[in-house]
Amino acid sequence: MIRSIRKKRTVILAGCAILVFVGSFWFFTKLLMPKYMDEVIDGALIAEYYQEETEHDVIFIGDCEVYENISPITLWEEYGMTSYIRGSAQQLIWQSYYLLEEMLAIEKPKVVVFNVLSMQYNEPQKEAYNRMTLDGMKWSLSKWDSIQASMLPEESMVEYLFPLLRFHSRFSELNMEDIQYLFHKDKISHNGYYMRTGVKPVTTEPTKRRLPDYRFGEKAYEYLDRITTLCEENGVTLILMKAPSIYPVWHEEWDQQIVDYAEEHHLLYLNFLELFEETGIDLTTDTYDAGLHLNVFGAEKLASYLGKILSEIPGVADHREEEKLRQIWEEKIEFYYQKKEEQMAIGK
Numbered sequence: 001m002i003r004s005i006r007k008k009r010t011v012i013l014a015g016c017a018i019l020v021f022v023g024s025f026w027f028f029t030k031l032l033m034p035k036y037m038d039e040v041i042d043g044a045l046i047a048e049y050y051q052e053e054t055e056h057d058v059i060f061i062g063d064c065e066v067y068e069n070i071s072p073i074t075l076w077e078e079y080g081m082t083s084y085i086r087g088s089a090q091q092l093i094w095q096s097y098y099l100l101e102e103m104l105a106i107e108k109p110k111v112v113v114f115n116v117l118s119m120q121y122n123e124p125q126k127e128a129y130n131r132m133t134l135d136g137m138k139w140s141l142s143k144w145d146s147i148q149a150s151m152l153p154e155e156s157m158v159e160y161l162f163p164l165l166r167f168h169s170r171f172s173e174l175n176m177e178d179i180q181y182l183f184h185k186d187k188i189s190h191n192g193y194y195m196r197t198g199v200k201p202v203t204t205e206p207t208k209r210r211l212p213d214y215r216f217g218e219k220a221y222e223y224l225d226r227i228t229t230l231c232e233e234n235g236v237t238l239i240l241m242k243a244p245s246i247y248p249v250w251h252e253e254w255d256q257q258i259v260d261y262a263e264e265h266h267l268l269y270l271n272f273l274e275l276f277e278e279t280g281i282d283l284t285t286d287t288y289d290a291g292l293h294l295n296v297f298g299a300e301k302l303a304s305y306l307g308k309i310l311s312e313i314p315g316v317a318d319h320r321e322e323e324k325l326r327q328i329w330e331e332k333i334e335f336y337y338q339k340k341e342e343q344m345a346i347g348k
Contacts, residue, residue, distance in 0.1 A: 034131070038177045041188050042067075042089040046099075046136030048189055049086055054328060055107040057316045058083035060192070061100055062115030063091040065243035068293035072191035073336045074303035076329050079311045080318030085192030088136070090129040093118045093223040098146035100227060102137065104234050110315035112231055113239045113306075116258050116269075117250070119224065122217025124152050134160065190336045195296050197343040201284040202291040206249050214253035228265055237313050244272035244281055244302065246291040270309070272302065279305040296340060 034043060045067060058081060060066040067087030075081040086099050096114060103109075124130065130150045137143040147160050159166040188194070231238040240262055242250055255271060262269035272279065279301050283291055286298030294302060310316050319325045 040132075042194070043132035043136065044185060044188050045192060045194065046086070046088050046133055047185075048136075048187065049084060049103075049192065050138060051187075052084065052191075054082065054325060056082045056084045056109050056191075057319075058111045058113065058310055059100075059103060059109045060085040060087065060113045060115070061091070061096045062087055062241075063118055064089055064194075064293060065115045065117050065245050066113070066241075067189070067192055067194050068196065069243045069245065069299050069302055070306065071193055071195075071296065071299040071303040073193070073333055074300045075307045075310070076320075077333065078304055079307040080320035081307060081310060081316060082319055082325065082329075083191060085189075087192055088129075088133040090125060091118060091133055092121055092125065092150060093220055093227075094149040095133045095146050097223045097227050097230070098142040098149070099133075099137070100230060102140055102142035104230065104236075105140075105142075108234060109236060111237045111239060111310055111313055112227075113241050113310075114227060115241050115243055117242065117245075117248075119216045119220045119258070120254065122219045124150050127152055127155055130155070135163065187335070190332065190339070193299065195299075195336075195339055195343065196288040196293070196348065197296050197340060198288040198348055199285055199295060200288055200290050202246065202287060206247050206291075208249050208251065211251065211253075214251060214257075216254070216257055224261065228267070238267055239309075240267055240269040242269075242271045242273060243294075244276060244279070244298075245293060246273070246283070268309075270306070275305070296343075 034040075042064070058075070060070060060083065064087065067085045070085060072083040072085065075083050086103060088095070091099075096118065100112060130147075130152070134143065134147055134150060137146065147157060151157070228238055230236075240258060242255070242258070250273060258269055258271075261267070272281075276283070281294065281298050281301050286294055286301065288295040311318070
């Protein structure tokens with residue numbers, strides 16, 4: 001009897017010890033992982049998608065040239081279009097592919113718009129940017145494959161599986177942001193759109209430096225093919241886009257390759273660097289950082305123009321008369337204009 005009691009006590013203590021260890025590991029992981037709330041907020045964008053309550057007719061994928069240049073709220077207000085931007089800082093094309101693959105397991109949009117700037121990269125670039133995309137993804141085979149495709153030689157899968165192993169050294173860097181956002185994060189985007197209201201006009205044209213080779217790499221083309229095929233298999237209309245950002249430089253030689261690819265695969269390609277007059281975008285008033293990204297006024301103009309094209313694609317509907325969606329988007333609109341007023345008041 002005594003031996004049996006001792007054995008049960010040992011099992012209970014061992015179980016408690018395991019629970020304490022797991023709980024501590026979870027707590028310190030939450031504490032030490034970057035929060036992306038006050039300064040580099042770009043890293044918070046990917047995770048916000050999972051808070052969505054409804055599906056979307058249009059999904060945008062790509063780097064900052066989508067999440068800082070297009071307003072989904074404008075698409076709803078003017079066309080009743082439901083859309084979301086799955087963008088992240090320096091999102092590489094294979095990351096775009098796996099985000100698309102993951103998303104198609106959750107919902108089936110009618111249109112996917114892919115921004116082509118990332119075609120210039122054929123290899124992984126920086127761990128910090130990898131983390132801004134990959135850490136926010138929910139665990140799935142798509143996330144696993146995206147990590148595998150993105151890791152630099154000095155990175156390891158185990159540090160993605162257990163982020164505490166990567167961020168344990170942040171103890172000395174902890175600040176009030178880490179405490180404030182330990183168990184919750186503020187909503188920072190508007191269906192994936194990162195709003196800025198400041199104005200910093202373009203004053204000089206970018207210098208185009210000659211490159212030794214303008215050809216896009218094999219890996220970039222491989223994943224562009226995979227994006228195209230994935231959309232075809234799921235009955236999704238794919239549109240290729242180059243946003244009207246003049247920095248970094250988009251070379252004519254790069255553009256011609258996308259023109260050729262679009263023609264070969266019967267895709268629509270919109271190069272907004274050639275459509276300033278049509279969109280009404282003015283780089284003296286519609287950019288907050290001298291041409292790298294649009295401010296909210298430019299993003300609304302681009303969405304207004306793009307919405308005319310998207311609304312003509314079969315399956316993209318005007319949902320403004322649907323009560324459930326209308327109520328959800330009314331809340332989004334209220335949040336959007338509240339943040340717009342706040343930012344304009346402080347000149348951000």
